[in-house]
Amino acid sequence: MKIEPATVNDLEQIEAIEQAGFNTAEAASLETYRKRLAVLADTFLVARADNSDVLGFIVGPAVKERFVEDWMYEDTPQNLPQGGHQLVFTIATAPTVREQGIGSKLLTALTNVATQAGRTSMALTCLKDRIPFYEKNGFTNVGVADSVHADEIWYNMEKQLKRSV
Template identity: 55%
Template structure:
């Protein structure tokens, strides 16, 4: 897999992968991903297979806030040039490519991007069933998030990178 910045032409594939990894209430819309591609190109990474097909992606803004806030799913914040915190709004891998460590590789690649931009932390919210995956990737469980996104219970996961 080759990890690189997103391209506008990746939109349809990204939305299809998102729909396989999240419930309809949780998943980002095509319009949200169009906005994220435009505004977060430097912090929107895709994993491409040898044929160039996107098999997974990770995206989120670099902001002053240390945790993902619900409004960020609807209105994409602008990336800070340097400093702040790297958030993850979505990490998803196509069902056919799961089990190949693509999710972990995408987290590692975004961590490098964040380190180069002097971010303090990498953080995200996840469902309880994914806490162990993120802990295995160096995150600490910060407890239940204030989020009510999709009427789910979310956990703040934080990785210090500064």
């Protein structure tokens, strides 16, 4: 397995993983992923099997805002060239490879990208049952998010990053 930037050819597999992992209200469309790839090419990564199948993906913008805000799901912000905060809109793995550490490897890979770009922190929102996974990966639960996305209760998870020297 290798982790590398997503390509246009990956989008159908990314969308299939998205639909398998999120309910209709939570899931983003293929068109949304097309737009995200165009805007967030350097912070949109896939875990790829040796046969080139996409096993999972992670995507989000590097911005001045500390946490994910609902408006960002509709109007993807451009990545800052340096500094700011790395956010995660989505991290997901294919159902056939869950519980194999791929999600943690994707988080580590994006953490490395963010650290090299001088980001201060990495943050995401998640549902309550996902909190232990993110805590295991170095994130801290900083409380209920302001989000009303999909009429769910979301929690802000944050990880402070060490600046690369």
